[in-house]
Amino acid sequence: MTQLLKISLPDGSVREVPRGSTPADVAAAIGAGLAKAALAARVNGELRDLNRPLEGDARLELVTSRDEADALELVRHDYAHVLAEAVQNLFPGTQITFGPATEDGFYYDFAPAPDRGPFTEEDLPAIEEEMRRIIGRDEPLVREVWEREALIRWFDEQGERFKAEWAAELPEGEELTVYRSGAWLDLCRGPHLASTGKLDPQAFKLTRVSGAYWRGDQKNAMLSRIYGTGWLNKKQLDAHLLRLEEAAKRDHRKLGREMDLFHLQEEAHGSVFWHPNGYTIWRELEAYMRRRMDAGGYREIKTPQLMDVRQWEASGHWGKYAQNMFAVPDIVPDVDAEAGVASPRVAPDADWMAIKPMNCPAHVLVFKQGITSYRDLPIRLGEMGCCHRNEPHGALHGLMRVRQFTQDDAHIFCTEGQVVEEVRRFVELADAVYRDFGFTYAIKLALRPEQRFGSDADWDKAEGELRDALRALGVEWEELPGEGAFYAPKLEWHLTDAIGRTWQVGTIQSDRVLPARLDATYVGEDGSRHRPVMLHRAIFGSYERFIGILIEHYAGRLPLWLAPVQAVVATIVSDADDYATQVAAQLRAAGLRTETDLRNEKINYKVREHSLAKVPHLLVVGKREAEEGTVALRTLGEPQQRVLPLADAVAMLMAGALPPDLGSRSVDR
Numbered sequence: 001m002t003q004l005l006k007i008s009l010p011d012g013s014v015r016e017v018p019r020g021s022t023p024a025d026v027a028a029a030i031g032a033g034l035a036k037a038a039l040a041a042r043v044n045g046e047l048r049d050l051n052r053p054l055e056g057d058a059r060l061e062l063v064t065s066r067d068e069a070d071a072l073e074l075v076r077h078d079y080a081h082v083l084a085e086a087v088q089n090l091f092p093g094t095q096i097t098f099g100p101a102t103e104d105g106f107y108y109d110f111a112p113a114p115d116r117g118p119f120t121e122e123d124l125p126a127i128e129e130e131m132r133r134i135i136g137r138d139e140p141l142v143r144e145v146w147e148r149e150a151l152i153r154w155f156d157e158q159g160e161r162f163k164a165e166w167a168a169e170l171p172e173g174e175e176l177t178v179y180r181s182g183a184w185l186d187l188c189r190g191p192h193l194a195s196t197g198k199l200d201p202q203a204f205k206l207t208r209v210s211g212a213y214w215r216g217d218q219k220n221a222m223l224s225r226i227y228g229t230g231w232l233n234k235k236q237l238d239a240h241l242l243r244l245e246e247a248a249k250r251d252h253r254k255l256g257r258e259m260d261l262f263h264l265q266e267e268a269h270g271s272v273f274w275h276p277n278g279y280t281i282w283r284e285l286e287a288y289m290r291r292r293m294d295a296g297g298y299r300e301i302k303t304p305q306l307m308d309v310r311q312w313e314a315s316g317h318w319g320k321y322a323q324n325m326f327a328v329p330d331i332v333p334d335v336d337a338e339a340g341v342a343s344p345r346v347a348p349d350a351d352w353m354a355i356k357p358m359n360c361p362a363h364v365l366v367f368k369q370g371i372t373s374y375r376d377l378p379i380r381l382g383e384m385g386c387c388h389r390n391e392p393h394g395a396l397h398g399l400m401r402v403r404q405f406t407q408d409d410a411h412i413f414c415t416e417g418q419v420v421e422e423v424r425r426f427v428e429l430a431d432a433v434y435r436d437f438g439f440t441y442a443i444k445l446a447l448r449p450e451q452r453f454g455s456d457a458d459w460d461k462a463e464g465e466l467r468d469a470l471r472a473l474g475v476e477w478e479e480l481p482g483e484g485a486f487y488a489p490k491l492e493w494h495l496t497d498a499i500g501r502t503w504q505v506g507t508i509q510s511d512r513v514l515p516a517r518l519d520a521t522y523v524g525e526d527g528s529r530h531r532p533v534m535l536h537r538a539i540f541g542s543y544e545r546f547i548g549i550l551i552e553h554y555a556g557r558l559p560l561w562l563a564p565v566q567a568v569v570a571t572i573v574s575d576a577d578d579y580a581t582q583v584a585a586q587l588r589a590a591g592l593r594t595e596t597d598l599r600n601e602k603i604n605y606k607v608r609e610h611s612l613a614k615v616p617h618l619l620v621v622g623k624r625e626a627e628e629g630t631v632a633l634r635t636l637g638e639p640q641q642r643v644l645p646l647a648d649a650v651a652m653l654m655a656g657a658l659p660p661d662l663g664s665r666s667v668d669r
Contacts, residue, residue, distance in 0.1 A: 497552060567617040
């Protein structure tokens with residue numbers, strides 16, 4: 001008698017199927033439409049192939065294109081495998097390595113045959129065409145379990161030394177699976193779609209080629225990485241390509257050049273050279289944040305760039321971040337008496353100093369000066385703190401990923417009973433700031449990672465306090481298991497920009513570890529010593545990255561109060577030069593950052609040039625305007641100009657140039 005398995009479905013029903021049945025069989029039994037739409041299945045929560053047999057009673061959820069996150073993960077994984085097969089078909093002798101799905105597509109790393117160089121973007125059209133041919137062949141993707149030695153031997157015989165190396169290092173006892181598409185196969189855990197024909201041949205595009213080291217180690221062989229983007233249908237692909245086109249127009253590096261904001265160069269990898277225009281934006285943001293922090297009860301401090309490595313060892317950062325820190329021995333001069341020249345020398349017992357990658361330990365040291373009473377708490381210490389992290393060269397990206405950066409950093413030292421209220425206050429402050437810049441956002445709670453400091457009881461308490469603060473405000477949030485810092489859970493603010501991209505920016509972390517490691521205490525009401533809770537918090541995150549995000553969010557058309565040049569007075573004829581100078585003087589006297597353009601150029605040329613530089617307002621003057629005391633006001637992005645009396649134009653621009661916290665909306669206190 002055939003043993004039947006009990007399969008529980010999401011609607012609460014239970015179906016009995018013969019042992020050896022697959023999720024595809026269950027889908028077919030429910031209906032032909034579902035059988036056609038099904039892409040994969042979740043069996044007891046695990047994503048699996050549609051044709052993998054069920055081993056026992058199970059909870060079954062069938063995955064279709066409506067389950068977009070799972071569906072995209074599947075198709076992108078499949079596109080990566082099809083890419084690998086296509087490359088090996090076209091370029092015999094190429095070795096395959098790995099090819100995962102990514103946030104918006106996929107990539108695969110290849111070791112080209114010795115007789116050809118790395119792949120280039122000129123190779124991509126032919127590879128795309130071969131991929132479409134493989135998809136059109138509708139080849140089943142078949143999962144096979146192999147014995148370890150047989151699989152290693154097979155890869156060795158095929159000349160696939162990278163795959164053989166990886167298979168040999170997988171843990172003993174781990175099931176080794178391959179996926180076969182006709183005669184072609186690849187080592188892979190899966191899952192995959194039932195066949196290549198489930199992919200839309202018009203819903204992918206190969207985008208670029210780069211170099212990548214085998215296993216990410218620069219000591220290993222250099223590979224060719226081919227990137228692609230993959231979607232469920234052509235409509236999604238077209239929408240993504242349109243977003244990429246818009247993102248390219250908004251690229252902060254391109255706009256930074258056009259607006260003369262900053263530059264980067266090899267002599268200072270990962271550090272920004274701010275030009276006057278760019279530093280004006282920085283100063284306005286810094287002044288804005290200082291006003292917000294002053295109103296919020298923060299006291300600003302300044303701490304050293306260099307601290308003894310022993311301090312970082314005590315805090316725990318040296319063990320976690322040493323590879324990302326810049327450390328130097330304490331140098332002493334070695335004087336050559338005859339030559340009278342001093343040269344640096346490292347003393348045998350020299351102390352090692354590290355440039356700070358973060359401000360937290362230094363703020364604890366400030367807190368520890370003197371005796372602190374519970375009556376003094378909470379203490380909110382803020383710093384526009386410059387930090388350095390030794391990011392890999394390949395990870396550096398304009399203002400978004402740098403080695404030197406400045407944070408709008410602050411640490412709140414409080415009692416356990418004050419934590420929820422302090423977090424609540426911060427959530428309100430962050431909301432006010434992000435609304436001032438026109439951002440919407442989602443809040444996410446990153447929970448304890450596997451490797452962490454502190455007791456489970458402390459983690460339970462800290463995570464609970466963050467939840468309680470959000471509940472008190474009626475705020476929704478998403479939880480991220482395992483993504484907290486090694487010392488604390490944290491709330492993260494994920495901003496959505498004008499074209500739908502998200503950026504993780506602000507954070508607040510509830511830390512009981514660092515105060516204990518650095519022996520921070522206060523005198524409680526009972527007269528004994530107690531540990532404060534330390535809340536690490538930032539809103540911008542770093543000025544560099546936040547400015548980059550703002551440039552892209554606004555496509556360079558920054559709000560008037562942030563624009564480095566707020567107005568340009570441009571002449572039509574040289575007879576109006578004196579009047580233009582008077583207009584500019586009145587605008588400057590009103591506090592507006594104003595320049596004049598008195599060049600002997602046509603006005604249309606001047607308009608185009610200042611529009612490219614994203615100047616918000618252009619005041620055009622000629623003989624008529626000079627005689628009548630008016631200006632022709634052209635506002636960036638508006639098709640028509642307005643002729644206004646000079647006094648009216650100055651008043652209007654003055655009102656628009658007020659920062660939002662000093663304008664019609666009040667400062668949150």
